[in-house]
Amino acid sequence: MNKTLEQLKALSDRNRLRVVAALFHMDELCACQIVELLEVTGATASRHMGLLVRAGIVESRKEGRWVYYRLDASLDARLFQWLEAELKNVAELEADRILLKEIVSCAPEDLCRKQRGEECCPNK
Amino acid sequence: MNKTLEQLKALSDRNRLRVVAALFHMDELCACQIVELLEVTGATASRHMGLLVRAGIVESRKEGRWVYYRLDASLDARLFQWLEAELKNVAELEADRILLKEIVSCAPEDLCRKQRGEECCPNK
DNA sequence: GTTATACTTAGTCTATTAGCTAACTGTCAA
């Protein structure tokens, strides 16, 4: 039951659900892109993602200085499908999808520079 | 997303999950039986059940002074099946099932009398 | 009616959790 509870708790947060919803669309997101999406500090985003990873909802992949997240392939199909259905057509998440398009149009390098206060992303 | 979050939060508690697991076996439980199962005060059990009802996980039926709870018939089938699979064969819940057998062997009247401190349940 | 009683609501306390800043770790580039 602990595993189940851990998964439910990991999903019981608006920001974490937003990330999961984004990963249904994006397949893979860099940590700095998640910071941008949620508009929280890197530390906060890192904690959220740590919870999702430990619960087995998402998995991470490290590439140099960057960490990429995607939905965990071993996630139960029934849970996966329920979530997908629930998060589809949520008006509130529409704004996230638009924002996400802008975010992924920047390379992570540019995005990270932007987060340091430098204006550099060509599409903005 | 609020409804989804509400359901996830309602399920993100050990005691509430125990009740849901019990309702997979029992089909219907009286409030006093839930008090007995969780070993909490009536007020605490009532608050837990209120959350589950409001989230659409369980539904309640009032019969005189008693309130009976069952899994909400409109609960999403995918969520239902995931939960059922997750809660099946959980060693920790085996003790609950044994306890539950004893609990339902008492009529609610007897159980409530017992909760007032009188020893009366014939099977105990 | 009046009283007992099954459950709910209100108020309080404590524990958990989301957010922040600051310090730390590991990787890349000069």
Next chain:
DNA sequence: TTGACAGTTAGCTAATAGACTAAGTATAAC
């Protein structure tokens, strides 16, 4: 090898949530 930097961890604060007791509501028995 030194500095810059992406991400994590630690420590703090404020808000949320679970537990209790006590008071309130509604139903049944006398």
